[in-house]
Amino acid sequence: MGFRFRRTVKIMPGVRLNVGKKGVSVSAGRRGANVTIGKTGVRTTVGLPGTGLSHTTLHRSNAQGRRARPPAPQRERKRPIILFSIALLLVILFAVFTT
Numbered sequence: 001m002g003f004r005f006r007r008t009v010k011i012m013p014g015v016r017l018n019v020g021k022k023g024v025s026v027s028a029g030r031r032g033a034n035v036t037i038g039k040t041g042v043r044t045t046v047g048l049p050g051t052g053l054s055h056t057t058l059h060r061s062n063a064q065g066r067r068a069r070p071p072a073p074q075r076e077r078k079r080p081i082i083l084f085s086i087a088l089l090l091v092i093l094f095a096v097f098t099t
Contacts, residue, residue: 005021016027018036025038029045036043040058047054 003021007019009017009019011017011026014028014030018025018027018038023039025036027034027036029035032049033046034044036045041060043056043058045054045056
């Protein structure tokens with residue numbers, strides 16, 4: 001399990017400075033609606049206070065969209081299962097034909 005770090009400092013009413021492990025951001029707004037500016041872009045969040053319902057939208061500039069890394073290739077997991085199944089089948093066939 002990874003460690004997390006986040007610290008929020010209130011600069012003035014309605015404005016907060018957020019410091020985390022991966023960077024710094026600034027949030028401004030009231031309860032129910034705020035805007036956060038960070039290294040990934042501008043994020044707007046609108047919600048219904050007290051309900052847990054909210055909607056967040058990330059607005060990226062063209063430069064940030066071009067710098068996005070391609071997804072990492074996923075590891076193939078089918079081969080070990082197939083190899084194990086073939087080995088098990090060979091052991092069973094060997095046990096049947098040697099008795």
